[in-house]
Amino acid sequence: MANPTAAMLVIGDEILSGRTRDANMHFLAGELTKHGIDLKEVRIVSDDRPAIVAAVKALSDAHDTVFTSGGIGPTHDDITADCIAAAFDAAIDIRDDARAILQAHYDKTGLELNAARLRMARIPEGATLIDNPVSMAPGFTIGNVHVMAGVPSVFQAMVASVLPTLTGGAPLLSQTLRVFRGEGDIAELLSQLADRFSDLSIGCYPFQKEGAFGANIVIRGSDGARVDAAMTELAKELDT
């Protein structure tokens, strides 16, 4: 049976302007692979309501699960929750359970739960909260979309909360062979191997190192014995 599929939506001008290098996508990709969920697509859009709404709808329709990161803080540029509500045609308002979590947190830290912070308790109707052990303000799940924070430590904690609730497939296993040969020299061999092991994915990723060209050949699949067999054959044919 095919593994469930996932998509990710990264929301943030700071990534698109080149100011910040996204870290959440790489983290999520690794976690999903371990969990047997195939990440099929990532989109990065700016803090723009129509762009966010359209992307959420498209990804939610096309994949089993969608993860978003960014735009759920207390400032004026945090518009994700409202966009998600619009995408699901759901009402959105401050919700008591989310407000209680924030109230308890700010009571403890002696800060005021002001109007800006209360924005973080705005949750679309019908959503369930995602636990945030780092900074308390919750994420939420509505339909097949998990809405999470952009700060990496919080994003990672939320992924840890959500992943055990999802049904994964067989974890994707991979083995890599690094060769110092041009891609063009091994392409025919790889193509034949890919034909013989059509149940596996065989990728070739070239690199340049101190003027020399080489490639990482990666064989992926959920059946470890098959991955082993293909790698053994590859190594033999390449005489490594």
Added chain:
Amino acid sequence: MANPTAAMLVIGDEILSGRTRDANMHFLAGELTKHGIDLKEVRIVSDDRPAIVAAVKALSDAHDTVFTSGGIGPTHDDITADCIAAAFDAAIDIRDDARAILQAHYDKTGLELNAARLRMARIPEGATLIDNPVSMAPGFTIGNVHVMAGVPSVFQAMVASVLPTLTGGAPLLSQTLRVFRGEGDIAELLSQLADRFSDLSIGCYPFQKEGAFGANIVIRGSDGARVDAAMTELAKELDT
């Protein structure tokens, strides 16, 4: 006048599986910002023909310029050129000028221009070649889509070839103020500032450092005097 818009399409299973962390997007984002072109959207898709064709069409229709990275090498998983041809309904075959570039390169290095390497001379009809001073195999431009390699050194060289041919707008300028205050404390102030300086983009990016919460406040715009004015006002109100 608004700046031209751009989108990027990253093609590659190795990014989506978490094996490789993409570097080209961050590089391109920075270059476009300097050049006054607004990167509005990035999509990352796997080595899957329907997914690539659909993404190319959607991004090409929605933006002034599109950049792709990955999938133009000699191996069986390099399917980008064929997908781009399909998206533009263009014929594709080995082209003499591209073949001549490869032939000269392999003659010099003493390697054979075999069938696999000849795949890199497959160029859609009507495209113009993009120079590759690093490893010679050219990229190409068709319509508003620039098709480039995934290896970062090659990608960067190709961006350097393409960018001077594009009409940019006013470079996006930015100033950042780093404050060790919770977002919730400064949100109201930022919202008011954003209203007064509606020609600028004011973003707030929280971070956590050794248990303390802070934020980078970034003010962006193409008019340096306005960015200065907003930053001066912000600093005064925050009393930094």
